[in-house]
Amino acid sequence: MLDARFFQEDSAELEKALQRRNADPALIQRLNELAKSRKHLIQRTETLKAQRNKASQEIAQLKAKAKSNPSVATEAERRISEMKEVGDQIKALDTELAQVEDQLSYESYRIPNIPHSSVPDGISSAANVEVRKWGSSPTFEFEPKDHIALGERLGVLDFERASKLSGARFALYFGAGAALERALIQFMLDLHTREHGYQEVIPPFLVNRDTMTGTGQLPKFEQDLFKTGVEERELFLVPTAEVPLTNIFSNEILEPGRLPVYFTAYSPCFRSEAGSYGKDTRGLIRQHQFQKVELVKFVEPEKSYDELEAMVKNAERVLQLLELPYRVMLLCSGDMGFGAAKTYDLEVWLPAQRAYREISSCSNCEDFQARRAKIRFRQEAQGKPRFAHTLNGSGLAAGRTFIAILENFQDKEGNIQIPKVLHRYLEGAPGFSRRGAELWILAKS
RNA sequence: GGAGAGGUGGCUGAGUGGUCGAAAGCGCCGGUUUUGAAAACCGGUGAGGGGGUAACCCCUCCGUGAGUUCGAAUCUCACCCUCUCCGCCA
Secondary structure (H helix, E strand, O other): OOOHHHHHOOHHHHHHHHHHOOOOOHHHHHHHHHHHHHHHHHHHHHHHHHHHHHHHHHHHHHHHHHOOOHHHHHHHHHHHHHHHHHHHHHHHHHHHHHHHHHHHHHHHOOOOOOOOOOOOOOOOHHHOEEEEEEOOOOOOOOOOOOHHHHHHHHOOEEHHHHHHHHOOOOOEEOHHHHHHHHHHHHHHHHHHHHOOOOEEOOOOOEEOHHHHHHHOOOOOOHHHOOEEOOOOOOEEEOOOOHHHHHHHHOOEEEOOOOOOEEEEEEEEEEOOOHHHOOOOOOOOOOOOEEEEEEEEEEEOHHHHHHHHHHHHHHHHHHHHHOOOOEEEEEOOOOOOOOOOOEEEEEEEEEOOOOEEEEEEEEEEOOOHHHHHHOEEEEOOOOOOEEEOEEEEEEEEEHHHHHHHHHHHOEOOOOOEEOOHHHHHHHOOOOOEEEEOOEEEEOOOO
16 A cells, blocks of 8 residues: 555656556546545544534533533533534534545555666566576486476376366375475575574464455455355465565554564465466466465665565575576566565576576565555654565475476486485485485386 | 353553543653662653644544444444363364
């Protein structure tokens, strides 16, 4: 959510910003009118309320005196009937005001965040800018297989049986596959907690409507979420651990010295994404459920862009230690997520696709989420509360990391070599074989 | 799942229709005193919104939402949450 002042005053700036985000600039006109109407109604209703409060006190005094003086009692009755009129007016105005505020919040909750000045203009991923590249894509003396062929041959992935259980876009991991995914998660959590200063959290994976609204998934993207249960108890499955983590401090004012706070959490992520059918229909790339390790930061506004750079480095470190080639992309204004002011994507090299594919997305949301979720802090003990800046990033998506390992480290027979940093997690596990200093998942010959 | 109790300011806790944004205590901040600290004493100490150049003024908020009333922390209804006991379970 944006500051209400934005669409009350300098709407030209906002209109420009919204065009950069592919949003409808006509919204601004409407918001402007609603904001004016709100202000007007507040002024009228508050004048009447002040009048009523004053009269209530006077009536109380009159009632106290009325016992000894009957004429005062008549006066009190007269004032009460007078105030009845005022009360009706207040009620009518308050009803109107509530409607205007409902509309105002309905509309303003649907406006995306404004891009930071360093974000390039553009309407699609074509306008994203490559910032840097790490590692070199491996050369193969054979045609590299994709992770589906590799995974099924090794017996570690099964999409057909998964669809029997849950339908399309779900996966079963077996044996060494399940162990590898789990090892990746543990490796990532260990790295972030031991070397990057994040505190590990296990959050709820089901959250309420307020929580989803706080981070920006609602009200606009309800169709992308899975929802549980019947109407009386509405809960949503988290599409990312960003949601519960960021909302940890909702409706709180953090004491001076508390910031920065770094959290990391593993969670399964559940995404309905009704609009995405037709893309990546096969394999692990796009699933209704996937595993991810998330990074979230709460920081002072002045530091949030430095913190974003640091967070990207934290995510990159995972890929570097796994020896997976990747590049860092700065997203253009039209390709960013709803709440982001600036986003870097990490894209890992997938040999079978001969393409870089997103494996992490790190964003500075500035005060967009903080404003919605009311996440504030005090700089000094006596200071005014300020909105914190929130950041989130994948560190990393485990499923896609799994794909990258299969595809990048395959040999001609479809065996998979395991990166060194994972050996300590997988040494001796069923399905893994030693070859000298190397560790492999071997295809049955 | 069954039965009961309760949600008030940073914390403890009073308040059951009328100057109650809320007693008291603790905590915190400032001051007096002190060589310094503690103690003691004095004063201050929530958030959001509206108006004003400003000093400052006004409105709202006692779990959330609706209702009754001239007037609600206080009465009514619904919901959420917490605690205790029983049952069940990892």
